[in-house]
Amino acid sequence: MTDRAETDALLVERYLRGDVEAFDELMRAHEDRVFAVCLRMLRDREAALDATQETFVTVFRKADRFAGRSAFSTWLYRVAVNTCYDQARRRRRHAAVPLPETNDPVDLSADDGFRSAEVRPEIAAALAGLPDEFRAAVVLSDVEGLALQTVAEILEVPVGTVKSRVFRGRRLLAESLGNLMGPSDTPIREANA
Amino acid sequence: MPDHDLIAALAEGRLDATEAATAERAIAADPAAAAMLAAHRTALTATRAAEPAILTETERRDLRASVADAVGLERSPQPAVRRRAPWAAISIAAATLAALVAVVPLAGLLTDSGDSAAVTFGTTEIDDAARMTSEESVPPALEGGTQGAESDAIGDTVSTTAAAAAPAAESLEERLAAFIADPVDLEQSRVSPTSETLCGMEASKHIGAPLEDLLYAELILGDAQALVFFRVTEGELTMAAAFAPEGCLLIDSLP
Numbered sequence: 325m326t327d328r329a330e331t332d333a334l335l336v337e338r339y340l341r342g343d344v345e346a347f348d349e350l351m352r353a354h355e356d357r358v359f360a361v362c363l364r365m366l367r368d369r370e371a372a373l374d375a376t377q378e379t380f381v382t383v384f385r386k387a388d389r390f391a392g393r394s395a396f397s398t399w400l401y402r403v404a405v406n407t408c409y410d411q412a413r414r415r416r417r418h419a420a421v422p423l424p425e426t427n428d429p430v431d432l433s434a435d436d437g438f439r440s441a442e443v444r445p446e447i448a449a450a451l452a453g454l455p456d457e458f459r460a461a462v463v464l465s466d467v468e469g470l471a472l473q474t475v476a477e478i479l480e481v482p483v484g485t486v487k488s489r490v491f492r493g494r495r496l497l498a499e500s501l502g503n504l505m506g507p508s509d510t511p512i513r514e515a516n517a
Numbered sequence: 518m519p520d521h522d523l524i525a526a527l528a529e530g531r532l533d534a535t536e537a538a539t540a541e542r543a544i545a546a547d548p549a550a551a552a553m554l555a556a557h558r559t560a561l562t563a564t565r566a567a568e569p570a571i572l573t574e575t576e577r578r579d580l581r582a583s584v585a586d587a588v589g590l591e592r593s594p595q596p597a598v599r600r601r602a603p604w605a606a607i608s609i610a611a612a613t614l615a616a617l618v619a620v621v622p623l624a625g626l627l628t629d630s631g632d633s634a635a636v637t638f639g640t641t642e643i644d645d646a647a648r649m650t651s652e653e654s655v656p657p658a659l660e661g662g663t664q665g666a667e668s669d670a671i672g673d674t675v676s677t678t679a680a681a682a683a684p685a686a687e688s689l690e691e692r693l694a695a696f697i698a699d700p701v702d703l704e705q706s707r708v709s710p711t712s713e714t715l716c717g718m719e720a721s722k723h724i725g726a727p728l729e730d731l732l733y734a735e736l737i738l739g740d741a742q743a744l745v746f747f748r749v750t751e752g753e754l755t756m757a758a759a760f761a762p763e764g765c766l767l768i769d770s771l772p
Contacts, residue, residue: 347590348764351581356718359580360570373576377583384588447563466564491521494528494560495553501563 328353332396336387351380354397357468358404364463365408366415367452375411379404394477401470401478405460412456450500458493465490524550528557571722574767581764710746716765720746723758723770 338346362372382403464475476483527540544550710717710733721728731746747757758770
């Protein structure tokens with residue numbers, strides 16, 4: 325178990341004993357990354373904030389069920405990805421409000437006044453064009469830099485499936501970015517079928 | 518046709534030089550594989566270029582508050598409006614205390630004792646050094662803070678001793694005045710925060726500079742604590758941000 329995982333496990337224990345500082349530390353350690361995953365999954369800042377909030381609420385409410393068999397972060401990101409899937413499905417059902425083409429503008433009225441750096445619009449659009457499960461694999465693996473084994477645990481699929489999703493997701497992403505040059509052994513649409 | 522794992526490994530840079538050269542040759546001989554490698558590299562370049570998505574401080578505060586509320590956690594009430602501490606006091610304290618670490622002649626101060634105020638640079642405690650920030654300068658938000666609770670999170674260790682001779686001065690206030698009038702080279706007093714430093718990430722985001730470009734001081738004033746990150750340009754304190762360790766709430770900033 326990594327230092328981070330051990331620290332998180334102890335923090336969860338402290339949280340369950342009512343330690344408010346443990347709550348703050350867990351939030352501080354993971355909120356940016358959960359938000360980043362949600363933003364790349366949903367491409368909408370408000371939706372990502374909602375999903376981040378829902379993720380943490382779910383995790384803290386169910387913290388007593390965290391058995392420590394896997395890292396807290398793995399569990400947390402699994403909840404985040406599933407929450408984002410649910411959000412995306414809900415938004416598709418309410419398609420009267422289309423997915424934005426670009427990320428929402430940063431809230432410049434925030435009194436703290438710093439801009440949050442986000443993925444470039446064309447990359448965001450390309451990511452958004454991926455099927456949900458491919459996007460999750462690419463976001464976790466290539467954007468967030470998680471190991472394939474960790475991604476597999478988060479997505480609850482075999483490592484081979486993650487590899488396949490990342491592989492195909494990258495090809496779709498490259499195609500979407502307009503830079504997929506030359507012939508390919510398998511047409512992407514076919515591979516994606 | 519080279520297998521997909523090999524193509525992915527090459528694109529990700531996971532092969533050593535010899536393996537990579539061999540793989541490159543094999544892939545170059547196969548147009549389909551070459552196209553696939555190009556696609557991987559294009560996608561990886563794009564995704565790796567993505568800068569981190571980060572919460573604004575307002576979003577962060579709201580998120581923590583709403584989650585805490587939803588799970589029924591009783592936290593210390595957060596101020597609706599950011600409380601302002603007298604920045605002058607904190608900035609003077611931070612700059613001066615940073616200088617204290619580097620300037621041996623001033624180590625005479627270290628022998629003073631008897632005051633609850635202290636500043637920690639890494640593992641170094643300088644008693645009395647924060648006395649110039651009077652009690653009224655303690656930010657209200659920090660009252661009842663967690664003194665010393667996070668000191669382990671500080672990455673750098675600066676060993677400062679009181680062994681060096683220091684010119685005698687009449688009072689701490691006078692020594693402070695001397696500092697202000699004749700500032701030392703603050704760059705030499707660099708105590709760099711690390712990624713493990715509590716609130717370092719928030720400070721980096723707020724100041725808009727990488728952590729390695731910042732200096733850091735932990736300010737303990739009685740029961741309160743402030744983590745001060747600042748930037749020194751040509752010997753002048755140009756940017757700074759002070760955080761309460763609990764929740765890394767911004768207390769104040771300069772400018």
